[in-house]
Amino acid sequence: MSVTEQYLENEFNKAPLLKRLGLFDWIWAVLVLAGSLVAYNQYSSLMDSYEVGILFGTTAGLVLFGWLWKPMRSFSLVVAAISLSAVALYGTDLSRNETSFFLKFLISSQSAIMWMSALYVMATLAYWFALASGSAFSGRVASALTWSASTMGSVGLMVRWRESYLISHDVGHIPVSNLYEVFILFAIITALLYLHYERRYNNRAMGAFALTVISGAVGFLLWYTFERGAHEIQPLVPALQSYWMKIHVPANFVGYGAFALAAMLGLAYLLVERNPKGLLARRLPSLEQLDDIMYKAIALGFAFFTVATVLGAMWAAEAWGGYWSWDPKETWALIVWLNYAAWLHLRMTKGWRGGPLAWWAIVGLFVTLFAFVGVNMFLSGLHSYGQL
Amino acid sequence: MNLAITLLVAIAIASVIGTVLQQNEPYNNYVMKFGPYWFEVFKSLGLFDIYGAPWFLFLLGFLLVSTSVCVYRNTPSIIKDMRHFRLDVQAKSLRAFRHKDEWAVAAAPADTAADLAKRLKEQGYRLRIKQRDDGVVLAAMKGSVSRLGYLLSHVAIVVICVGGLIDGNLPLKLAEMRGEIQAETRDIPVSQIPPQSMLPADSSSFRGSVNIPEGGRANFLFIGLRDGYLVQKLPFSIELEDFRIEHYSSGMPKSFESTILIHDEDLEEPLRRDIAVNHPLIYKGYAIYQASFSDGGSKLKLKSWSLDMPQQEPLDIDTSVNSQVRLTTPRGDYNLEVSDFKLFNIFPASENDPSGKKFHNYGPSVIYRLRAANGEAREYVNYMTPVMLDGRSFFLSGMRMSQAEDYRFLHVPLDADGGVDRFMAFLAMVRDEARVREKVRRQLTSEMGITQEDPLYEQLTGSIVGLVTTFVNDGVDAIVAQTEKTIQEEKRSDALAYYIKTIQGVLGSFYVDLLRQEGVDISAGVNDSDAAYFDDALNALSQLAPYGAPMYIKLQEFEHIEASGLQITKAPGQNIVYLGCVMLILGVFFMFYLHHRRLWLFISDQENGSMVLFAAAGHRDRSDFDKEFSFLQHDLRRRSGAI
Numbered sequence A: 001m002s003v004t005e006q007y008l009e010n011e012f013n014k015a016p017l018l019k020r021l022g023l024f025d026w027i028w029a030v031l032v033l034a035g036s037l038v039a040y041n042q043y044s045s046l047m048d049s050y051e052v053g054i055l056f057g058t059t060a061g062l063v064l065f066g067w068l069w070k071p072m073r074s075f076s077l078v079v080a081a082i083s084l085s086a087v088a089l090y091g092t093d094l095s096r097n098e099t100s101f102f103l104k105f106l107i108s109s110q111s112a113i114m115w116m117s118a119l120y121v122m123a124t125l126a127y128w129f130a131l132a133s134g135s136a137f138s139g140r141v142a143s144a145l146t147w148s149a150s151t152m153g154s155v156g157l158m159v160r161w162r163e164s165y166l167i168s169h170d171v172g173h174i175p176v177s178n179l180y181e182v183f184i185l186f187a188i189i190t191a192l193l194y195l196h197y198e199r200r201y202n203n204r205a206m207g208a209f210a211l212t213v214i215s216g217a218v219g220f221l222l223w224y225t226f227e228r229g230a231h232e233i234q235p236l237v238p239a240l241q242s243y244w245m246k247i248h249v250p251a252n253f254v255g256y257g258a259f260a261l262a263a264m265l266g267l268a269y270l271l272v273e274r275n276p277k278g279l280l281a282r283r284l285p286s287l288e289q290l291d292d293i294m295y296k297a298i299a300l301g302f303a304f305f306t307v308a309t310v311l312g313a314m315w316a317a318e319a320w321g322g323y324w325s326w327d328p329k330e331t332w333a334l335i336v337w338l339n340y341a342a343w344l345h346l347r348m349t350k351g352w353r354g355g356p357l358a359w360w361a362i363v364g365l366f367v368t369l370f371a372f373v374g375v376n377m378f379l380s381g382l383h384s385y386g387q388l
Numbered sequence B: 001m002n003l004a005i006t007l008l009v010a011i012a013i014a015s016v017i018g019t020v021l022q023q024n025e026p027y028n029n030y031v032m033k034f035g036p037y038w039f040e041v042f043k044s045l046g047l048f049d050i051y052g053a054p055w056f057l058f059l060l061g062f063l064l065v066s067t068s069v070c071v072y073r074n075t076p077s078i079i080k081d082m083r084h085f086r087l088d089v090q091a092k093s094l095r096a097f098r099h100k101d102e103w104a105v106a107a108a109p110a111d112t113a114a115d116l117a118k119r120l121k122e123q124g125y126r127l128r129i130k131q132r133d134d135g136v137v138l139a140a141m142k143g144s145v146s147r148l149g150y151l152l153s154h155v156a157i158v159v160i161c162v163g164g165l166i167d168g169n170l171p172l173k174l175a176e177m178r179g180e181i182q183a184e185t186r187d188i189p190v191s192q193i194p195p196q197s198m199l200p201a202d203s204s205s206f207r208g209s210v211n212i213p214e215g216g217r218a219n220f221l222f223i224g225l226r227d228g229y230l231v232q233k234l235p236f237s238i239e240l241e242d243f244r245i246e247h248y249s250s251g252m253p254k255s256f257e258s259t260i261l262i263h264d265e266d267l268e269e270p271l272r273r274d275i276a277v278n279h280p281l282i283y284k285g286y287a288i289y290q291a292s293f294s295d296g297g298s299k300l301k302l303k304s305w306s307l308d309m310p311q312q313e314p315l316d317i318d319t320s321v322n323s324q325v326r327l328t329t330p331r332g333d334y335n336l337e338v339s340d341f342k343l344f345n346i347f348p349a350s351e352n353d354p355s356g357k358k359f360h361n362y363g364p365s366v367i368y369r370l371r372a373a374n375g376e377a378r379e380y381v382n383y384m385t386p387v388m389l390d391g392r393s394f395f396l397s398g399m400r401m402s403q404a405e406d407y408r409f410l411h412v413p414l415d416a417d418g419g420v421d422r423f424m425a426f427l428a429m430v431r432d433e434a435r436v437r438e439k440v441r442r443q444l445t446s447e448m449g450i451t452q453e454d455p456l457y458e459q460l461t462g463s464i465v466g467l468v469t470t471f472v473n474d475g476v477d478a479i480v481a482q483t484e485k486t487i488q489e490e491k492r493s494d495a496l497a498y499y500i501k502t503i504q505g506v507l508g509s510f511y512v513d514l515l516r517q518e519g520v521d522i523s524a525g526v527n528d529s530d531a532a533y534f535d536d537a538l539n540a541l542s543q544l545a546p547y548g549a550p551m552y553i554k555l556q557e558f559e560h561i562e563a564s565g566l567q568i569t570k571a572p573g574q575n576i577v578y579l580g581c582v583m584l585i586l587g588v589f590f591m592f593y594l595h596h597r598r599l600w601l602f603i604s605d606q607e608n609g610s611m612v613l614f615a616a617a618g619h620r621d622r623s624d625f626d627k628e629f630s631f632l633q634h635d636l637r638r639r640s641g642a643i
């Protein structure tokens, strides 16, 4: 990346945030707020005070997020628009997803998620092609595909949320309650994180790596759907019926997503290091930059994972009667956390850089994967929701 | 610092073991899994309660100490680093910096300094200016809070460990080592628990559970320790006034909640509260959680028919879940241990279920064990209401030897007045060998014209009676086995068909007698339903042998009593831990999202203007700092009007 004076100007010569906001920023804020207010007076009767808090916390968070990362604005608005039209098409009749053309083939949660899967896979191919051929165009196509895949995925989750309530009121819940649903969340979050770095370092070669892990997740998702019928919306066991789920799970998946991304960048780093003159070396960011992005991803992941684990403990204290029970999922969260704590120490206090840390980040992905999937597959405990 | 990293990794690895190996199970489960030798080895390593194992606690303690030490060692320098601007730097040491620049400007040092100071303030820098005889020194820094992040996050680790230690069951373990307390392993009423397994009401912290039946009351709870438990007294008592549970159509619990009354002399009247999953009650620092539910000793009225002497009047048994009844039978004494009662049993319905429903409710069931004198037991499940199978109703009773097996079912057909009396009467007839012999004799003469005088008479009688009794006592499989023993391959199927026909002949005529006794009019032959009944009865007959119980038990009436499983904890360390968590989160974000940077401007006088020496140092992530530096470089040069 060339350090132009212009770049430095907007990077560092920053007026305070509020001074930097444009018209769209304010329209965005108003729309988000309006949306939340509508949601509030539609559903406040169903929400406890914490959930109201979460609603407006999310509002503020989303507005700010959109201000700090501009693409978020149009992304969210598109997702909202499509989701709302799906909700409108449904009305109060779930069986519409058989009769209405749009629901059946595009934006019922199940179709939307299938579209997401297809688009992510196409994006992966496009990124690899762009990487191999160096065609800037197919690079842009790949980004576009990734954006639309993430859009469809988010729509899928939003609509699924609604569908769960259409099934019946007591079945309704936010779709982050089992392995199937969080896998979608994982794909989306990882993609968005990547897209953020793609823009910040304006380099698309990293996409080939980031999207590969996402395609892996998609592969699992499809197997899980068709082999196990995991896409069926299941009602919640009592322990999961809590506002905590709305914050604990998403926080966790920012962590998982960031760790996965870091691992793929680690892989890229090792490949470049192995062949410094090769194609990858020419297309990917410099080793130092890769190392730096990897660090940023892990730092982000670690921060959010810390929050998530703490939230988990607080939830456990409320649901199971103890903030720590050495339940397998809990314990594996701790293991993941300790692992990255060690990683950060190596980097920050021992000044490690590059190769060894890249390897460590890749191993870290497997540790994370086990905490995320393995525990549900092989271990039983208080936490055994969404068994395979 | 290697120490810290080693510790973090070591604890991570140790923790893995505890997740792979189920913790704190009854010891004999482990013995079965690993065999006595490895059981002992693992036990001595504390692998069955690893998070309480001395060596694991030692690791944690070590983390605690080393973190404290490291915080203690680092704090002074970090504080200093945050506060001192280092106005006394020498120009030549600034020139040695990695990030530095030098340029001449027209303005006088003082003005330049003032001007640049203003600019840096805009950029969010804190700064000091010092007029030295060799020139003006301007020292600035930004983001020093990130250094605080390090302190916060590490102190947090200590705080969290301390909080956890307060709430952990370490004291119990120590007391146990000192032999002051001892885990109880027998299953005995609380009143008989020996004092060394009792914990006083003033224990500072604990986590235990207790099941209270509706209307019941408890002022104690159980704390699992190793393969046993301890009884923790409470300073107040809890009464379960009401327990409510709702289910989804799949039978999965949707919500369950209890209305409890707290009886405490400090309260002038009992405190009434509802608790549910995720909605505990905190009383005097004791947190009371809705954890689970179970049967609270439902009262059951059972009827028991002896299968060995079906002619006997059935026996009425009044019992309840979790209690035992002694039963004397011709096969010796049996213990009837009722282990559970289910108000309903919901199973997924078959695809082509006429009702079109997704799920089918099989109604109430009772689960009990029949334990013979020699101690071996079979488990039975009996459904109270009849079940329809291709158009005919049966009472189902399942049997299995162990939890691992599936139930094998006995189908007792319902008679005209919806009971089992006809079946028992029929059984009584056919189990009576004398009667069978009598009947066979008569049939031989009447139907085959074979009389006493006939040489074959006795032999035939003997073998037919043999067939019938074998079938009646050991079921059709025994007949098959017999043919396989006595008859060669090719003739077998014919022989078998013939045997069955003979048996049906004999039993059929008993059945006809039975119908006559009941006063059924069979002048026009046996109607379809009675005919069907006969087939079902024979079926049931041959299921009796594997069923293996000396009696058939039917659930007549019940009074459902539920028990609410409460978990009660006292965790004075909890808020300490939460404090630590907040510190940790703040610390981590400070560390990662604020960067400590310092910079110096040394402005020395020179003819018609001054010389600006600019140097900067950033804490960590260089590549970003390079960019920031080159920005400042451009910016300050421009601002000061570099020549």
Ligand code: HEM
Pocket: A341, A344, A345, A348, A349, B001, B003, B004, B007, B008, B063, B066, B067, B070, B074, B146, B147, B150, B153, B154, B157, B591
């Ligand atoms: C158990 C959880 C721990 C976490 C999450 C953690 C996290 C961190 C992080 C992220 C840093 C970088 C901060 C910076 O460089 O400014 C750091 C630095 C450091 N950690 Fe830890 N740490 C932990 C435990 C420990 C332990 C047990 C020790 C000592 C035995 C320790 C000693 C240090 C030291 C000396 C530094 C360097 C301070 C500095 O760079 O200014 N840490 N720690």
